[in-house]
Amino acid sequence: MFIDRVKVRLEAGKGGNGVVAWRREKYIPKGGPCGGNGGKGGSVIIVADEQIYSLDWYRHKRVLKADKGKDGGTNLRQGGKGKDLELKVPCGTLIKDKETGEVLHDLTESGQRVVLCQGGRGGIGNNHFKTPTRQAPNFATPGKEGESSEIELELKLIADVGLVGYPNAGKSTLLSALADVKVKTGAYPFTTLHPNLGFIQYQDFHRVYLADIPGIIEGAHDNKGLGLEFLRHIERTRLLIFVLDASGIDGRTPADDYRVLREELAKYDTELLQKPYFVVLNKTDAEESKDHIEDFTRHFPEENPFQTCAELGEGVQPIRDQLKSFSLDDENSQSVVGY
Ligand SMILES: Nc1nc2c(ncn2[C@@H]2O[C@H](COP(=O)(O)OP(=O)(O)OP(=O)(O)O)[C@@H](O)[C@H]2O)c(=O)[nH]1
Ligand SMILES: [Mg+2]
Numbered sequence: 001m002f003i004d005r006v007k008v009r010l011e012a013g014k015g016g017n018g019v020v021a022w023r024r025e026k027y028i029p030k031g032g033p034c035g036g037n038g039g040k041g042g043s044v045i046i047v048a049d050e051q052i053y054s055l056d057w058y059r060h061k062r063v064l065k066a067d068k069g070k071d072g073g074t075n076l077r078q079g080g081k082g083k084d085l086e087l088k089v090p091c092g093t094l095i096k097d098k099e100t101g102e103v104l105h106d107l108t109e110s111g112q113r114v115v116l117c118q119g120g121r122g123g124i125g126n127n128h129f130k131t132p133t134r135q136a137p138n139f140a141t142p143g144k145e146g147e148s149s150e151i152e153l154e155l156k157l158i159a160d161v162g163l164v165g166y167p168n169a170g171k172s173t174l175l176s177a178l179a180d181v182k183v184k185t186g187a188y189p190f191t192t193l194h195p196n197l198g199f200i201q202y203q204d205f206h207r208v209y210l211a212d213i214p215g216i217i218e219g220a221h222d223n224k225g226l227g228l229e230f231l232r233h234i235e236r237t238r239l240l241i242f243v244l245d246a247s248g249i250d251g252r253t254p255a256d257d258y259r260v261l262r263e264e265l266a267k268y269d270t271e272l273l274q275k276p277y278f279v280v281l282n283k284t285d286a287e288e289s290k291d292h293i294e295d296f297t298r299h300f301p302e303e304n305p306f307q308t309c310a311e312l313g314e315g316v317q318p319i320r321d322q323l324k325s326f327s328l329d330d331e332n333s334q335s336v337v338g339y
Contacts, residue, residue, distance in 0.1 A: 002194030004155040004233075006058040007098055010087075010117050013041030015143025016069035016079035018123035022136075023075070033130050033137055036072030038122030041146040042082035043115050046095060049088040050110035053197060055153055057088075066117070069143055072125040082119055092158040092236065098150040108158060116151070120144035155233075157195055159211035160327055162234030164265070165243035166257050167215025167225065168250055170282040172196060174243055174310040175212040178320060183212065189250075190215060190226060195233045200320055208323045211237060218260045221267035228268045235269065239326060240277040241319075246293050246307070247286030254281055254292050255299040276326070279305035280319065285312065 016038025023031025044066050067082035095105040095114065105114045121144045129137035163171040167189030176183055179198030184191055196212040211233050217225040234240065242261055244254035258279065265272045279300075281293055284307045293307065306322075308315035 003055045003059050004194075005152065006055050006061070007150070007152045008058060008061055009063045009148065009150050010044045010085075011063060011065040011148040012043050012085075012117035012119040012146025013066040013068040013082035014145050015039065015041045015120035015122040016071040016082075017142045018125040018128070018140035019072045019074070020126040020138055020140045021074040030136075032135060033126040034075050035125030035127055035140050036074070036077040036079065037125045037128065038072050038143040039069030039079035039081040040122050041069045041119030041143065042066030042084045043119040043146070044085045044087065044117040045113055045115050046087050046089055046093075046105075046107065047113040048091045048093060048107035048110055050091050052088055052090045054090060054194075055093070055155055058153065066119060066146065069119065069122050071143075072122070072140070076125070076127055079122055084119070089153060090155055090157075092156050094154045094156060096152045096154060098152045101152070104151070117147040117149055120146040156236055157197060157211050157233040159197060159209040159234070159237050161208060161210045161239045161241060161323060162237035163210060163212045163241050163243055164216060164231075164234065164261060166217060166245060166250070166252070166261070167191070169215065169243045169245040169257070170308075170310045171212045171215070171243045174241075174280065174282060174308065174316070175210055177308075177310045177313045177316045178323075179210055189217075193226070195230060200323065202320075202324055206324065206328070208327045210241075216261060216264050218264070220264045228264065231265070231268045231272065234272070238275065239323075240272070240275050242277060242279045244279060244281050244296070244305075245283055246281040246289040246296070247283035248288050248292050249283070249286065253295055255296045258296070258300065278322070279303050281305045281307050282310050284315065285309040 019035040021035040023034040066085035069082040070079035072079045123141040123143045126140045172183045172185045181198035183196040199207045199209045213230045214226045
């Protein structure tokens, strides 16, 4: 299961109550008030954590509560503070108002934290109300309620590069070949049902993150196949790679696929097509590929695509090199072209 959208109610802890108490000791008559203050309720804090990739933990969770503060004690004892509730979310999580959909926070960096609901203040014990003219206040105040909010968490993965293509084109195979990850691949459409994230680690420790998303087909904007919902995971990428099946094994041509993919992306958000991109023609080992590649070049002479056999890891090094120079040279990202 890969959950990337959840609705939850968050409740901070109520403050502990202040108490009414009297000092009672031998030989000290009328010892006076000694009721302590209540402790503050725990707050709800949301923290972005790079070790987490999805919102799965929140599945079936409706209400998440921080601890209450403890009541004050006798002899001026202050009640203990309620424990804060720290909720971890993946980097790239948007916190939205559940009703209006307004984005309240966008957690992009690991370690970034937001106190979403403040714990309630503790009540005041009767000792506090002692004055020269009121030496025996017999009242205290209750702890305040903690804040609460109804939110929606929505994950938009943070990656440098997004892989888009028809189902079965070899996106996941290419991700496995480029980055050091093992993701599920299969000789049937829609093997990938949720985004996969991987990174290329270069020798100088520089990293480029890639997101592989489920396949897109014609009519995806009308919810055909898995729809276009997953495109939000490439909204934040700086570059797109169109992965096209050059073998035509599913009875289509890469030129047609490319046209359809661009149309579908535009229907989701035209800004996606403003991103720098390049094209990869995959499955070059298949016999039919040669003709399809020629056909593609005739239709799109300006594209200059990479050619790979992702299955065997052939032709992937030039892509790695290109991605590195792209990410190091973000200023000139518009100039990225195929190999
Ligand atoms: N012949 C050949 N087959 C390949 C190549 N790359 C991938 N495949 C095969 O194509 C099939 C689909 O590969 P995937 O990587 O699962 O394709 P995908 O684009 O991720 O597909 P979805 O997850 O369904 O969208 C698998 O059976 C792969 O083994 C290649 O370069 N040559
Ligand atoms: Mg896949």
